[in-house]
Amino acid sequence: xxxxxxxxxxxxxxxxxxxxxxxxxxxxxxxxxxxxxxxxxxxxxxxxxxxxxxxxxxxxxxxxxxxxxxxxxxxxxxxxxxxxxxxxxxxxxxxxxxxxxxxxxxxxxxxxxxxxxxxxxxxxxxxxxxxxxxxxxxxxxxxxxxxxxxxxxxxxxxxxxxxxxxxxxxxxxxxxxxxxxxxxxxxxxxxxxxxxxxxxxxxxxxxxxxxxxxxxxxxxxxxxxxxxxxxxxxxxxxxxxxxxxxxxxxxxxxxxxxxxxxxxxxxxxxxxxxxxxxxxxxxxxxxxxxxxxxxxxxxxxxxxxxxxxxxxxxxxxxxxxxxxxxxxxxxxxxxxxxxxxxxxxxxxxxx
Amino acid sequence: xxxxxxxxxxxxxxxxxxxxxxxxxxxxxxxxxxxxxxxxxxxxxxxxxxxxxxxxxxxxxxxxxxxxxxxxxxxxxxxxxxxxxxxxxxxxxxxxxxxxxxxxxxxxxxxxxxxxxxxxxxxxxxxxxxxxxxxxxxxxxxxxxxxxxxxxxxxxxxxxxxxxxxxxxxxxxxxxxxxxxxxxxxxxxxxxxxxxxxxxxxxxxxxxxxxxxxxxxxxxxxxxxxxxxxxxxxxxxxxxxxxxxxxxxxxxxxxxxxxxxxxxxxxxxxxxxxxxxxxxxxxxxxxxxxxxxxxxxxxxxxxxxxxxxxxxxxxxxxxxxxxxxxxxxxxxxxxxxxxxxxxxxxxxxxxxxxxxxxxxxxxxxxxxxxxxxxxxxxxxxxxxxxxxxxxxxxxxxxxxxxxxxxxxxxxxxxxxxxxxxxxxxxxxxxxxxxxxxxxxxxxxxxxxxxxxxxxxxxxxxxxxxxxxxxxxxxxxxxxxxxxxxxxxxxxxxxxxxxxxxxxxxxxxxxxxxxxxxxxxxxxxxxxxxxxxxxxxxxxxxxxxxxxxxxxxxxxxxxxxxxxxxxxxxxxxxxxxxxxxxxxxxxxxxxxxxxxxxxxxxxxxxxxxxxxxx
Numbered sequence: 001x002x003x004x005x006x007x008x009x010x011x012x013x014x015x016x017x018x019x020x021x022x023x024x025x026x027x028x029x030x031x032x033x034x035x036x037x038x039x040x041x042x043x044x045x046x047x048x049x050x051x052x053x054x055x056x057x058x059x060x061x062x063x064x065x066x067x068x069x070x071x072x073x074x075x076x077x078x079x080x081x082x083x084x085x086x087x088x089x090x091x092x093x094x095x096x097x098x099x100x101x102x103x104x105x106x107x108x109x110x111x112x113x114x115x116x117x118x119x120x121x122x123x124x125x126x127x128x129x130x131x132x133x134x135x136x137x138x139x140x141x142x143x144x145x146x147x148x149x150x151x152x153x154x155x156x157x158x159x160x161x162x163x164x165x166x167x168x169x170x171x172x173x174x175x176x177x178x179x180x181x182x183x184x185x186x187x188x189x190x191x192x193x194x195x196x197x198x199x200x201x202x203x204x205x206x207x208x209x210x211x212x213x214x215x216x217x218x219x220x221x222x223x224x225x226x227x228x229x230x231x232x233x234x235x236x237x238x239x240x241x242x243x244x245x246x247x248x249x250x251x252x253x254x255x256x257x258x259x260x261x262x263x264x265x266x267x268x269x270x271x272x273x274x275x276x277x278x279x280x281x282x283x284x285x286x287x288x289x290x291x292x293x294x295x296x297x298x299x300x301x302x303x304x305x306x307x308x309x310x311x312x313x314x315x316x317x318x319x320x321x322x323x324x325x326x327x328x329x330x331x332x333x334x335x336x337x338x339x340x341x342x343x344x345x346x347x348x349x350x351x
Numbered sequence: 352x353x354x355x356x357x358x359x360x361x362x363x364x365x366x367x368x369x370x371x372x373x374x375x376x377x378x379x380x381x382x383x384x385x386x387x388x389x390x391x392x393x394x395x396x397x398x399x400x401x402x403x404x405x406x407x408x409x410x411x412x413x414x415x416x417x418x419x420x421x422x423x424x425x426x427x428x429x430x431x432x433x434x435x436x437x438x439x440x441x442x443x444x445x446x447x448x449x450x451x452x453x454x455x456x457x458x459x460x461x462x463x464x465x466x467x468x469x470x471x472x473x474x475x476x477x478x479x480x481x482x483x484x485x486x487x488x489x490x491x492x493x494x495x496x497x498x499x500x501x502x503x504x505x506x507x508x509x510x511x512x513x514x515x516x517x518x519x520x521x522x523x524x525x526x527x528x529x530x531x532x533x534x535x536x537x538x539x540x541x542x543x544x545x546x547x548x549x550x551x552x553x554x555x556x557x558x559x560x561x562x563x564x565x566x567x568x569x570x571x572x573x574x575x576x577x578x579x580x581x582x583x584x585x586x587x588x589x590x591x592x593x594x595x596x597x598x599x600x601x602x603x604x605x606x607x608x609x610x611x612x613x614x615x616x617x618x619x620x621x622x623x624x625x626x627x628x629x630x631x632x633x634x635x636x637x638x639x640x641x642x643x644x645x646x647x648x649x650x651x652x653x654x655x656x657x658x659x660x661x662x663x664x665x666x667x668x669x670x671x672x673x674x675x676x677x678x679x680x681x682x683x684x685x686x687x688x689x690x691x692x693x694x695x696x697x698x699x700x701x702x703x704x705x706x707x708x709x710x711x712x713x714x715x716x717x718x719x720x721x722x723x724x725x726x727x728x729x730x731x732x733x734x735x736x737x738x739x740x741x742x743x744x745x746x747x748x749x750x751x752x753x754x755x756x757x758x759x760x761x762x763x764x765x766x767x768x769x770x771x772x773x774x775x776x777x778x779x780x781x782x783x784x785x786x787x788x789x790x791x792x793x794x795x796x797x798x799x800x801x802x803x804x805x806x807x808x809x810x811x812x813x814x815x816x817x818x819x820x821x822x823x824x825x826x827x828x829x830x831x832x833x834x835x836x837x838x839x840x841x842x843x844x845x846x847x848x849x850x851x852x853x854x855x856x857x858x859x860x861x862x863x864x865x866x867x868x869x870x871x872x873x874x875x876x877x878x879x880x881x882x883x884x885x886x887x888x889x890x891x892x893x894x895x896x897x898x899x900x901x902x903x904x905x906x907x908x909x910x911x912x913x914x915x916x917x918x919x920x921x922x923x924x925x926x927x928x929x930x931x932x933x934x935x936x937x938x939x940x941x942x943x944x945x946x947x948x949x950x951x952x953x954x955x956x957x958x959x960x961x962x963x964x
Contacts, residue, residue: 058796061637074813079796083636084803085629086655092581092621092629097792099579099617099630100639104793122629125622324605324613328578329638329791331615333758336576338602340752346570346598347749350560351386 017054026051028078032071038190038216038231039069039138043076045193046107046136049200050077053248060105061097065090065119068145069111069138069216088119091126094133095317101327102318105204106133112153113143116171120152123173127182130208132316134200137173137211138190140218141229148221159226172298174308177211178291183314184210186244187305189234190217199307201246207268208314215303228301239297242284242306245274265310275307284309355445357548359389359414361425363498366438367491368431370402376491377408379512380498381744385561386508388553390416393561393744394941399586399682405434415872416555418710418745418865422945425548428494430472432456439465447546449494449501453477468542470497475533480526489530496534503545505552506535560749564714564740565644567750568670569594571718572642573602576758577668579641581619581630583649586682587738588672591644592618624652628667632656635666636802638791640722640758642668647676647689650696650733657731658697659804661827664778664787666725666732666761668718673737675939684939685738687861690915693733694889700824702831704732704838705889709864710740712747713887719756720839726761728834729789737910739862739941762788769795777811778823785829831890838888841895846871846880855958856882857951858899858931859908860916863942867908870947879955889919896924899931904958906951908934910942 014022026047031040050060057079064070066087073082085093094108115123115137126135141154153173154166177185184206188196196214203210215234217223223230248271265273265285275284283289284307294304324331367373381393392411398404411420429438429450442448444464450456452469472490480486499506509531517524538544569591582592599616607613621627627643634641645653650671660667673689675681695701704724706717717734725732769775769790777800778787790798800811808819809826859867864885871883884898899905899920907917914933921928934950936942
């Protein structure tokens with residue numbers, strides 16, 4: 001954690017985005033996480049993504065559960081409302097908030113402890129409903145706030161700080177989400193901002209539930225020899241498969257790639273995501289093939305990263321529900337109140 | 352008419368097998384009586400089962416317009432061989448039993464003090480109808496026909512009701528009418544009709560409707576402007592959400608410019624109650640009026656989030672349609688057993704706002720109260736209905752809509768106000784009523800704050816400082832005092848002075864009301880009169896303790912084993928517990944006037960004995 005809060009002075013030379021804001025306008029309060037925590041890097045990537053997309057901070061709603069990762073929404077986008085809820089139940093807060101106002105951007109921040117144990121049900125059901133939100137799962141395989149117990153994402157055989165090996169099979173949020181029909185699935189590493197920022201921007205532009213599993217090492221309890229979620233292990237075993245180039249609505253595509261290795265996906269808001277297939281055998285729009293590719297590499301100990309699956313034309317929750325456009329919370333009462341005549345008519349049937 | 356004649360004042364109980372279509376026959380019978388201008392009460396005693404277990408429907412014909420059960424049965428329609436002996440035993444001496452004589456019942460002769468009428472209902476229907484389903488369904492319609500003759504029900508009324516029901520399916524109308532005629536003709540030819548117990552047209556149902564409380568609570572939520580609902584199915588609350596959804600489909604759908612239907616509401620069936628309450632909090636935080644409906648087990652599951660909502664000050668409306676506990680209990684029976692668990696739901700120092708409706712009229716009114724109070728107080732409001740109110744058929748005056756009603760959205764800073772403000776602080780007591788101002792997401796960056804269940808100070812910042820934490824907790828206690836002044840006031844009804852001593856009174860809650868009203872009239876006949884107060888909200892208004900202080904003893908009538916209302920009174924007020932005498936009915940059946948009359952008399956006798964001794 002940084003002990004001295006940065007003074008809120010904006011240098012006139014700082015770059016501004018298209019709505020005239022600087023990156024500093026996307027900051028939050030001072031982090032209270034351990035120095036070197038992967039989560040702080042994720043927070044800074046999140047700020048960068050919203051800044052680059054020129055989204056007004058107050059049009060974003062931040063939600064989280066309980067745990068180290070769930071604390072982070074205070075550390076970015078200070079101009080946005082935030083909701084730090086109860087353990088594992090951020091998805092329901094996000095779903096309800098989204099039901100009330102579909103016009104805001106929703107970012108949920110959670111961890112492996114929060115999402116994959118008590119939160120597994122809500123995580124799965126938010127995916128099923130295809131709630132329009134970005135869900136960032138900061139995955140470190142360990143319970144940090146309670147000092148180092150294994151979480152459900154810890155790999156079998158991975159070692160705890162004092163040497164004890166984990167005996168249970170891990171839950172992989174990426175494979176789980178894909179099997180549930182999640183319409184956008186990505187994986188990244190907190191130490192790879194070049195990959196993470198465009199992935200976040202693509203997820204924000206997606207209409208529907210966008211999961212980004214970020215391997216985000218815990219420097220205090222899970223960054224040692226024998227851990228499969230350490231910085232060193234992740235760097236060594238990361239297999240970048242699909243690189244997402246986020247391309248704004250009116251921007252030129254400048255990626256230099258070989259033909260056959262590049263394709264574009266139209267996002268709901270008119271922007272495009274260019275997908276650079278680093279492994280030419282991988283097709284991020286073929287769900288079944290993608291699952292077996294990830295599964296196969298997982299068995300070999302590799303962590304497949306990138307934009308792993310995206311469903312074009314995904315139908316988000318409100319489309320399924322047939323909701324009115326605009327926010328439910330802003331419908332005037334006159335439109336919601338059926339009035340005295342209707343009440344009389346209804347009661348005529350109760351005689 | 353003989354001296355034995357009983358007109359418009361008796362109880363019919365219909366014993367059936369679940370899943371045989373008896374509900375529509377029994378509804379037809381009840382509505383026919385209602386349309387003859389005679390007040391009725393309909394109570395359904397059904398099993399936790401879809402098909403095959405015993406089920407009873409009780410229709411009380413009550414010329415005086417009482418709304419409760421009495422506890423006795425005057426006419427039993429015994430259609431279920433399995434429960435026949437028990438049904439026969441339940442009948443009062445001098446009562447009448449009607450049964451399906453297609454199959455002889457060997458224990459028929461066990462009682463000589465009742466009139467037994469056999470009709471070969473199955474035999475007649477097996478001959479008259481083709482399909483197996485019709486044979487089963489129509490025997491229930493046929494007993495209605497027999498009762499038309501036996502009770503002197505107007506045939507026109509029955510025919511009109513069937514016409515309305517089957518206007519789209521004329522062939523069903525014919526079959527139903529045929530079954531009615533069959534039962535009617537058999538009764539006319541074989542019995543002396545009508546019975547001594549019979550009906551006679553009145554004009555006491557004009558301006559009234561028959562409805563259950565879940566229907567009116569759902570409709571009240573539509574009128575309150577609720578737009579987001581999240582829920583998980585559980586008996587007996589499910590029909591409340593059905594009601595909201597059905598009325599929204601009728602009243603809240605419009606067409607956009609391209610002719611597509613768009614919904615001005617959002618109903619989400621959650622994966623469980625944990626998620627249902629979470630969605631309600633998320634939606635309310637984001638400015639919509641959102642609610643859920645559940646029963647006791649759901650309240651247990653929602654408790655953690657209810658604590659967060661209390662502490663972080665998020666509005667929410669929860670309907671708890673109470674059923675018999677503990678645990679799964681008897682899911683299709685009624686009780687008032689969630690009073691204490693709802694009042695203090697969650698860990699830590701919590702105190703929730705509760706509303707106690709007593710009938711479907713108040714379910715509608717309190718739905719509106721609940722949303723107004725939740726937003727005014729920025730807190731969860733739990734409406735404690737029960738299975739008896741929620742699922743049974745009540746006669747209530749037609750609900751009048753007050754066109755001047757405007758929702759109270761509470762203290763919310765809008766964009767203009769925020770722009771002019773120097774700085775916004777979430778939990779400051781600006782107005783001295785312990786209710787802070789809030790802001791909604793998406794409006795202005797200046798209004799941004801972070802909702803947290805962890806320690807926070809009056810400015811909305813994270814804290815672990817003792818004095819800052821205590822400051823917020825103490826304000827929340829004061830907010831509870833404000834709530835006591837805003838919840839609906841208790842209703843006080845003085846006793847008719849018939850010269851009785853005024854050393855005691857009755858205090859009660861919710862669905863006990865109907866039974867107390869009738870018990871009061873019955874006791875007045877015995878020169879016993881009492882003052883009566885019914886509480887309608889929690890935190891209790893000060894007038895509740897003032898009421899209690901006026902008497903040596905107050906009988907607290909409620910429907911649970913542990914006297915939960917009494918516990919709450921003792922806990923909240925500085926009163927002598929010995930003053931509060933519990934009168935408890937908790938067998939799962941809606942409390943009847945017999946119980947209250949007997950319980951009060953027994954208590955008075957005890958007191959008298961004590962005084963004399």
